Amino acid sequence: MYRFLLTPRWLAAAALAVTASVVMVFLGNWQLHRYHERSAINDRIDAAATGSPVPLTSVLTRPGAPGKTGPNPGEALAWTKVTVTGRYDPAHEVQARGRTVDGSVGFEILTPLVLADGTAVLIDRGWVPPASGGAVAAPVAPPAPAGTVTVVGQVHRSESKPAPIGHRDGRLDTRRVSLPRLAAEMPYPLYGAYLLASSPEPGFTAIPIDHEDAWQNGGYTVQWWLFALMALLAFAWQARKEAHGDTPGAARDRVSEADRAASDRTASDGSAAAVVPAARRPE
Template sequence: MYRFVLTPRWLAAAALTVAAAVVMVFLGNWQLHRYHERSAINARIDAADSATPRPLTSVLDRPVSPGTAGPAPGADLAWTKVTVTGRYDPAHEIQARGRTVDGEVGFEILTPLVLGDGTAVLVDRGWIPPAPGGAIAAPTVPPAPAGQVTVVGQVHRSESRPTPVEHRDGRLDTRRIAVPRLAAQLPYPVYGAYVLLTGQTPAADSAFARIPVDHEDAWQNGGYAVQWWLFAVMAVFAFVWQARKEARGETNGAPQPTDRVAEADRQRADQGGDRVAEADRQRAGRGGDRVDGYDRERAASAADRPE
């Protein structure tokens, strides 16, 4: 019944089904990998809240040349809780515009913290709303504390899709926080990641809103992984179901191989029956002719005999 699957059409369909299923399985595995990656990030974010801060210099590689950024940390170091002590340099403060917190657009303020060895790290001190007049109207920024400051925060890697750094009214302005581009505007070596402030001594100004740390949507990737695997199973199931339907002669209501065989048998049987019936009629016809001739001969003989 299933010999038809060895025809070129069905072999091509089988190859296409297997190829599609393999691709779907690989896509599911990739989504599973992303699920594990994002779950690990979420675990680091959660662990940072209760972790003991580590010295910044033990987490990030030290930068060397002024105006350049040090090596960027690996993904495994993102959100690590660190502590660092130095002096703020408000003269080179940076405003990142178009930043949204709780549905409102404002600015994040990054101020270089210069360490005792002459290197610096960018500290995101928090979010403040714009001045009246528009979402990009320069805000009034609370001054950074003078003197020695100890910062506690989380390591944040550079953002993707960097944008130009502009000079506006004597301040540095950007849309995306890309440490290498910002470091090029500063007169000292800068560490390759910035610190998202969570605590400070002396205390930070209350005008700043803390930047929320959003968790990664790992479950979305997990759902996509299961979805791709189900698609792979459905592709194989569809092929098997179609093959069974073909074998039963149900595809599209058209005569299938089994139907054609049965029809051929019926035709042969009908043709054979017709030939037998025709032969019987012919024999019957010849027999009737012989009987009629015999009867005519007998009648003629009786007429010739004298009474």
């Protein structure tokens, strides 16, 4: 009944169904991997909110030459809560424009904190609104504290999309916090990540840390795996219909077989009729 599955047309359909299913299973596995990655990030965010800070140098690798950054800490260390002590350098302060907090567009103010060993780490001291005159009007931000300060913050990786860096109202001005580019503007080695201040100074709004949407990836995982199963079930359903004669192709095959059978019977009857008269001719 299922001998038709060995025909080229059905072998090609089977290969297509299996290939599609394998691809969709791999896509589902990739989404599952992203689900675990994002869940781990959310766990670190939650742990940092309640955990005790650890020294900066136990998390980030010390940078080398001036004008350069240290190694990128990697995603596994993002949002770790750390503590560091140093002195602010307002002469190399950075304003990152076009930053949105609670639906309002403004600026994040990042000030280098110079450590005792001569290296520095950028501290995102918080968000401030623009001055009157529009969303790009340079903000008025509280000055950085003088003297030695201890800062507690969470590790934020360098933003991957670089942007031009200019000078505006005594600050470095940029759209993206790209540490390799900003390091070239600094007179000291810069750590490969910056810190979001956990307790912003008066006049600043804390930068919210949004959780990753891990459940979206979990839903995509199930969706791709269901698609893979549906591809195989669709092939099996179509093959069953073909086997039971429920498809136009099967109906055409039945008509062709009936026509061939009728032709064979007609040819057979004609041959018999030709033989009988020949047998009755007198010698």
